[in-house]
Amino acid sequence: MCQTVGSDSDTWGWGCSITGSMRILIDGRPLQTYSRFRGIGRYVQLFIDSFGHRKEFYFLFFKDKDFEPKVCNPVFVNSPRRGITFTDTFFLNRIFKRIGVDLYHSTAYALPRKRSDIKYLLTVYDLTPIRFSRFGTKKNVAIFKRILASA
Numbered sequence: 001m002c003q004t005v006g007s008d009s010d011t012w013g014w015g016c017s018i019t020g021s022m023r024i025l026i027d028g029r030p031l032q033t034y035s036r037f038r039g040i041g042r043y044v045q046l047f048i049d050s051f052g053h054r055k056e057f058y059f060l061f062f063k064d065k066d067f068e069p070k071v072c073n074p075v076f077v078n079s080p081r082r083g084i085t086f087t088d089t090f091f092l093n094r095i096f097k098r099i100g101v102d103l104y105h106s107t108a109y110a111l112p113r114k115r116s117d118i119k120y121l122l123t124v125y126d127l128t129p130i131r132f133s134r135f136g137t138k139k140n141v142a143i144f145k146r147i148l149a150s151a
Contacts, residue, residue: 024104025096025101026044026059026060027044027104027107027108027110028044028047028061028071028074029108030107035108040107043123047059055073058075058099060092075095088111096115109144109147124148
């Protein structure tokens with residue numbers, strides 16, 4: 001059952017309240033890739049366990065007939081599973097507009113082109129490509145640096 005946040009005492013531990021008027025979209029797509037077995041998957045599952053029943057929270061997933069997320073507000077995108085850093089620039093802004101997103105939490109190193117009316121949160125799990133760039137390909141290091149610069 002979907003619930004609305006009940007009081008201003010309901011916080012994320014950062015001292016800021018989550019009100020019933022704020023709409024938060026969290027990228028749940030790592031649960032549909034190999035990342036579900038890694039730290040990113042556990043992180044996303046924690047968000048779903050904690051906030052999936054709240055009607056202020058929306059969770060983004062790939063459209064997949066075999067995947068039924070247990071959240072109040074699933075949002076499905078019909079996009080490829082590879083190259084989301086590129087494809088999100090086309091798909092996400094339409095979703096933002098359709099559901100009236102106030103905050104987008106990217107859990108998988110991908111941010112779309114920023115809009116001034118939306119706040120963005122990018123979780124970075126691993127700085128190895130920056131710290132030890134000599135071990136990565138030039139292309140992957142460049143992509144990673146571009147993603148970090150966009151945050």
